[in-house]
Amino acid sequence: MVKLVFPKDFLWGTATASYQIEGAWNEDGKGESTWDRFSHTPGAIYQNQNGDVACDHYHRYEEDVKLMAEIGLKAYRFSISWPRIFPEGRGKINPKGVSFYERLINKLLEKNIKPAITLYHWDLPQALEDKGGWLNRDTAKYFSEYASFIFYKFGDMVPIWITLNEPFVNAFLGYAWGWHAPGKKDLKGAFVAGHNLLLAHGLAVQAYKEGGYNGNIGITINVAAVYPYTNSEEDLRAVQVQDAFENRWFIEPIFRKKYPEVIWKILEKNYLSFDFPISDFDIISSPIDFLGINYYTRNIVAHDESNKFLGLKRIEGPNERTEMGWEIYPDGLYDILIQLYRDYKIPIYITENGAAYNDKLENGKVEDNKRIEYLREHIKRAYFAIRDGVDLRGYFIWSLMDNFEWAHGYSKRFGIIYVDYDTQKRILKDSAYFYKKVIEENGIEE
Ligand SMILES: CO[C@H](O)c1c[n+]2c([nH]1)[C@H](O)[C@@H](O)[C@H](O)[C@H]2CO
Numbered sequence: 001m002v003k004l005v006f007p008k009d010f011l012w013g014t015a016t017a018s019y020q021i022e023g024a025w026n027e028d029g030k031g032e033s034t035w036d037r038f039s040h041t042p043g044a045i046y047q048n049q050n051g052d053v054a055c056d057h058y059h060r061y062e063e064d065v066k067l068m069a070e071i072g073l074k075a076y077r078f079s080i081s082w083p084r085i086f087p088e089g090r091g092k093i094n095p096k097g098v099s100f101y102e103r104l105i106n107k108l109l110e111k112n113i114k115p116a117i118t119l120y121h122w123d124l125p126q127a128l129e130d131k132g133g134w135l136n137r138d139t140a141k142y143f144s145e146y147a148s149f150i151f152y153k154f155g156d157m158v159p160i161w162i163t164l165n166e167p168f169v170n171a172f173l174g175y176a177w178g179w180h181a182p183g184k185k186d187l188k189g190a191f192v193a194g195h196n197l198l199l200a201h202g203l204a205v206q207a208y209k210e211g212g213y214n215g216n217i218g219i220t221i222n223v224a225a226v227y228p229y230t231n232s233e234e235d236l237r238a239v240q241v242q243d244a245f246e247n248r249w250f251i252e253p254i255f256r257k258k259y260p261e262v263i264w265k266i267l268e269k270n271y272l273s274f275d276f277p278i279s280d281f282d283i284i285s286s287p288i289d290f291l292g293i294n295y296y297t298r299n300i301v302a303h304d305e306s307n308k309f310l311g312l313k314r315i316e317g318p319n320e321r322t323e324m325g326w327e328i329y330p331d332g333l334y335d336i337l338i339q340l341y342r343d344y345k346i347p348i349y350i351t352e353n354g355a356a357y358n359d360k361l362e363n364g365k366v367e368d369n370k371r372i373e374y375l376r377e378h379i380k381r382a383y384f385a386i387r388d389g390v391d392l393r394g395y396f397i398w399s400l401m402d403n404f405e406w407a408h409g410y411s412k413r414f415g416i417i418y419v420d421y422d423t424q425k426r427i428l429k430d431s432a433y434f435y436k437k438v439i440e441e442n443g444i445e446e
Pocket residue numbers: 017020165166169222223294295296297352398405406414
């Protein structure tokens with residue numbers, strides 16, 4: 001067996017998000033978030049579950065950091081709950097919220113685990129949503145105020161900063177299709193929300209750079225490698241359109257100061273015009289230090305004129321799928337890494353990769369062999385991408401522990417740590433021991 005050894009300082013981590021693990025939804029002065037409101041709305045979430053308690057990480061963070069150290073993590077990606085810091089989104093600060101994150105960061109540093117902070121992972125202060133949320137351009141300014149405060153408090157303690165998690169998902173699932181908070185259904189509004197999210201990103205990057213902090217800042221984008229159903233001209237064009245919409249819409253403004261032309265033309269054809277000030281793109285394209293990508297699966301697309309927006313349809317792939325119904329396609333990770341590095345020549349972190357399986361706790365163990373296989377195959381593709389020239393800096397498994405999977409509630413388990421929600425007991429799955437070995441050996445058997 002050939003050993004695939006990663007670069008010496010390659011960062012092995014896991015990822016979580018505040019609303020999905022913290023609980024304490026209205027404790028110690030925290031303000032309501034859009035996800036508190038959305039998950040309290042009957043019918044929004046599987047079995048009307050919510051994140052009120054989640055993994056109770058707010059109270060159990062010390063135990064959780066100990067488990068991270070037991071696995072040997074080099075880094076831990078987590079998000080800060082904006083309304084836990086600014087209950088109303090801006091103005092009054094909640095000192096108990098600041099103290100929680102200060103204690104968490106110090107615990108991580110004590111264990112030599114690098115904190116990687118996501119400033120915003122979708123839990124917007126409800127008070128700002130009440131003023132229009134991401135449809136209101138002022139929210140971008142409020143975000144930069146929030147970010148500036150967080151940088152002021154933790155900027156010299158934290159080496160990796162991510163402004164936003166997946167603006168595409170927040171904008172389109174939250175403002176176009178109604179599947180996520182705030183549950184709106186307006187396609188034009190989703191593009192406006194997406195633009196204001198990018199503006200918020202750019203303002204936060206400017207604040208970070210003006211602060212002279214010594215870490216790195218970037219953004220996390222969800223990406224799925226795209227393949228044609230056939231090699232027909234029409235299907236090849238469908239690939240271009242899908243790639244531009246789902247992968248590049250939030251990347252091109254940062255690196256090229258404009259939205260992908262192919263989509264812009266479709267919007268104009270559908271009478272969706274936007275008067276985004278050109279000066280916004282100078283802010284949005286403030287130079288970042290890395291691109292974070294979340295990769296889970298690929299898309300196969302075919303031309304479909306009955307789809308009046310993008311003119312395409314998705315085709316199910318032939319391979320095995322995870323509990324989310326997502327096709328397992330590790331080569332897609334290699335392909336998207338090669339494509340993105342070819343186009344933007346910027347350091348990349350895989351800020352999320354992982355799989356949901358119907359894990360069973362039996363005799364105190366969780367034998368999640370399918371997840372181990374999923375992780376092994378994707379880690380191998382990460383290695384091959386580095387071998388072939390990609391400046392890949394790190395890999396974060398989604399997720400450290402089972403948690404609240406948005407509209408699916410607790411029905412999908414992504415963790416390498418099993419959470420018994422009745423007792424809040426944590427049990428390392430076999431995949432945690434697999435990952436411990438990968439980290440110890442800084443590599444994997446081919
Ligand atoms: C296509 O998957 C997306 O890129 C994606 C998958 N995931 C995500 N984004 C989010 O960043 C996480 O909060 C989810 O818990 C996680 C698992 O669903």
